[in-house]
Amino acid sequence: MAQILVVDDQKSLRRSMAITLSRAGHSVDEAASGEEAIRRVDESLYDLVITDLKLPDQDGLAVLEAVKARSTDTEVVIVTAYGSIESAVEAIRQGAHDYLAKPFSHEQILCSVDLALERRRLRTEVRSLARRLEDPNDPSSIIGQSEKLGRVLEIVGEWAASDSTILITGETGVGKDLLARRIKQLSPRAEGAFVVVNCATIPDNIFESELFGHMKGAFSGANRTRKGLAQEADGGTLFLDEVGELPLEIQPQLLRFIETGEIRPIGQNRSMRVDTRVIAATNRDLRAMIKEGRFREDLYYRLNVLPVEIPALRERLEDLPELAGHFLRRFARRFGRPVEAISKKAMLVLKSYEWPGNVRELENVMERAVMLCRGKELRPEHLFMPGSGDLEEASAPTGEGSGVGDPIPLAELERLHILAVLKGLGGNQKRASGVLGISKSTLWRKLKEYGIDASKLASSS
Ligand SMILES: Nc1ncnc2c1ncn2[C@@H]1O[C@H](COP(=O)(O)OP(=O)(O)O)[C@@H](O)[C@H]1O
Ligand SMILES: [Mg+2]
Structure with missing residues (x-):
């Protein structure tokens, strides 16, 4: 029908x-x-x-x-x-x-x-x-021709072949994840596993068991033996994302693992060897954290064998047009929108912004813009960044006090996204649910949860 x-x-x-x-x-x-x-x-x-x-x-x-x-x-x-x-x-x-x-x-x-x-x-x-x-994490799609990014890719291309630990630094959203995956693909371990340990999201008290595993009965609640992530990465690559968030208590164990290549699951009395290459990433200033006593110096030196820093987007604005075009095409295809180009003025607006959230922020801005755009050309009124105009609400969280090192909670992003889509559609909930890819009742529930009054948005479009 x-x-x-x-x-x-x-x-x-x-x-x-x-x-x-x-x-x-x-x-x-x-x-x-x-x-x-x-x-x-x-x-x-x-x-x-x-x-x-x-x-x-x-x-x-x-x-x-x-x-x-x-x-x-x-x-x-x-x-x-x-x-x-x-x-x-x-x-x-x-x-x-x-x-x-x-x-x-x-x-x-x-x-x-x-x-x-x-x-x-x-x-x-x-x-x-x-x-x-189209895998969004496909490392072959690292976009950008700037000299700065080119240098990063060149260095990394040389280092990929070795088994040494690489530490990737850079602000949030610059592409550290993407680069880590690229290194894995260029390495002799390309066919092996790529196991991500997100140090920011694993609760402190289960960190050791997550990373190194545990035996059945090792502690109350351990009703099965469980392999740790380090062991999952055997023969492949272990990516320690947001390593600056690693709990201080775990740091000596991680250091020992990197030094010896050995792990000991909780409750097991002998250790075993794991063959894995470690890549770590962080947006923190680890040296400053060492001074504050929040990061171990010995671990830092172990991780920092081959350091590479991805420059912030604002320092390589040459990459912006190509990145923006890449996201424009991706979202136009995804949402079935006719938009094909970015107007000169819109490009100026994009280039004059600071991009505290770097490529990730650009990706979000483009997603929203494409969604709101009804013509072939994307214009400044489709862009919602702090200081770029109307959508005061949506600009607040990336403004003062947030941005680098202080990411926006996911729920807040969801709220703003729903708000932006609804505004763009003049408060039409039926169409908004279609665009967001959720059912009308789910949308209704979220509106209630976030306290959004859709009827108030009807007049603003
Ligand atoms: N050079 C790039 N080309 C294409 N996409 C990129 C590039 N840099 C970052 N991205 C995209 O931007 C988003 C954020 O990148 P990510 O690697 O998660 O950043 P980080 O780990 O530094 O916070 C991802 O969706 C990623 O695919
Ligand atoms: Mg990341």
């Missing part, structure tokens, strides 16, 4: 098309004018719009354009009088799927609708396959 909108000012024809399509199991809305059609398209997501080329107020082509600007996934079939085939052909050039010349039979219209829906289905399928192939 598909959602179809039939647009024709001639009531008898419109009704008869609607009845034919409803009998075929589709859910059909009707509109008698171009204006009404565009209003309906704003309110609901249609799979297909069938529109007469001649409408009292507007051209059918205008309806086509409005539909495609809202969602490139909606198919359009043009209905035309016998004499005006040329304009129907023009409509196809502009993205319509097919045209029907009046008079047409029930069979003809059903056939055209089936083909249009089939095309739509294929298109979404291709996109979801492409998305599955």
Whole structure:
């Protein structure tokens, strides 16, 4: 069953098309004018719009354009009088799927609708396959031609072959994760496991057991023997992400592991050898932490064998246009948006911002911008960064006091994202749930949870 909108000012024809399509199991809305059609398209997501080329107020082509600007996934079939085939052909050039010349039979219209829906289905399928192939962590997609980034990639290319420990530093969002994965892929351990230990999220009290494993009965609650992450990484690479957050009590054990390559699961009385390459990353200033007594100096030297620093985005703005274009294409494809380019002014706005959250922040800004953009060109009004204008709320958390070393809680990001999408859609919850890829009831629950009043957003678009 598909959602179809039939647009024709001639009531008898419109009704008869609607009845034919409803009998075929589709859910059909009707509109008698171009204006009404565009209003309906704003309110609901249609799979297909069938529109007469001649409408009292507007051209059918205008309806086509409005539909495609809202969602490139909606198919359009043009209905035309016998004499005006040329304009129907023009409509196809502009993205319509097919045209029907009046008079047409029930069979003809059903056939055209089936083909249009089939095309739509294929298109979404291709996109979801492409998305599955496109691994966001694919290290081959490290974007940027700046000299600074080039130097980082060059050094890392040389070091990848060795088994020595690499310490990657840099502000949050500069691409430390991505680089670690690239090193693994370039290394002789490319086929081995890549095991991530996120030192910031593992609770202190289970750190040792997470990292080194435990035997059944080693402590209360240990009802099974469990392999530690270090052992999972045997033959591969162990990535110690956010290593600056490592609890002080664990640091001597980690040091011992890196020095000897041996682990001892809790409750086991002999140690075993693990063959793994360690890569660590942090956005902290470890030297300052050593002075404050929060990081062990001996561990620091063990980790800092091959140090590499990824410069902040603001220090290599040459990379920005290419990165922004990369994210634009990715999100346009993902959300089915027609946007293709970034306007000169928008690029200026992007380049004049500080990017405390670096590439990750740029990625988020572009995601939101593409979602809000209805045309082919992304303009400054689609960009929401601190200081860039209207969305005061959304800019607050990356402003004072947060940013580097003080990341925004995930729930806050979710709240802002929902808010931005809703604002962009004039408070329309049905469409927002579609764009966000969650059910209407989930959206409703989240609105309640975050105290967002969608009705207040209706007027702001
Ligand atoms: N040079 C780059 N090219 C493409 N994507 C990048 C690049 N640098 C960072 N990213 C993307 O930005 C986001 C943040 O990168 P990440 O490696 O997680 O940063 P960090 O670990 O330094 O906080 C990720 O989605 C990553 O894929
Ligand atoms: Mg990271």
